[in-house]
Amino acid sequence: MRISRIALALFVTISANGHAQTSRSHAEQCVARYASRYHIEPEVIAAFIDVESGWNPHAVSPKGAMGLMQLMPATAKRFGAFDPFDPEQNVAAGTRYITVLMWEFRGDLRLVAAAYDAGDKWVGKRLLDYRNPDVVAYVTAVRRRYIIRRMAAHSQSRR
Numbered sequence: 001m002r003i004s005r006i007a008l009a010l011f012v013t014i015s016a017n018g019h020a021q022t023s024r025s026h027a028e029q030c031v032a033r034y035a036s037r038y039h040i041e042p043e044v045i046a047a048f049i050d051v052e053s054g055w056n057p058h059a060v061s062p063k064g065a066m067g068l069m070q071l072m073p074a075t076a077k078r079f080g081a082f083d084p085f086d087p088e089q090n091v092a093a094g095t096r097y098i099t100v101l102m103w104e105f106r107g108d109l110r111l112v113a114a115a116y117d118a119g120d121k122w123v124g125k126r127l128l129d130y131r132n133p134d135v136v137a138y139v140t141a142v143r144r145r146y147i148i149r150r151m152a153a154h155s156q157s158r159r
Contacts, residue, residue: 101120
């Protein structure tokens with residue numbers, strides 16, 4: 001009886017991990033597709049997902065942000081994610097939002113990340129004159145993940 005419980009626990013763990021990997025690979029495919037469609041480096045979108053949700057499509061923040069890219073309800077609706085927990089809709093809407101921010105802030109990833117975190121109107125008024133330690137930490141985290149992902153992509157392309 002004890003062996004069967006261990007086997008069952010092992011089976012459930014493997015099944016859950018297999019499903020999580022399938023969800024992650026689907027999300028990564030969505031990132032590649034929408035990054036290409038909107039002419040954004042996929043490493044940028046992936047860096048935001050790394051920081052926002054750690055690739056958890058069911059993540060919900062204390063402030064109510066949802067899904068992989070942690071979209072607030074109004075932002076999700078504005079950019080077409082009517083089911084923000086659907087990775088396809090979430091990544092599509094989040095990538096559209098980042099594209100708008102890239103245009104608004106002329107591709108400056110620091111400002112784009114700050115606006116994604118704190119709001120584009122707030123950052124637009126202050127540009128780089130933001131002193132909120134949470135925003136600074138967020139911008140640093142996104143930039144760090146982006147650099148790591150770019151270096152990994154560059155080393156893979158050299159092989």
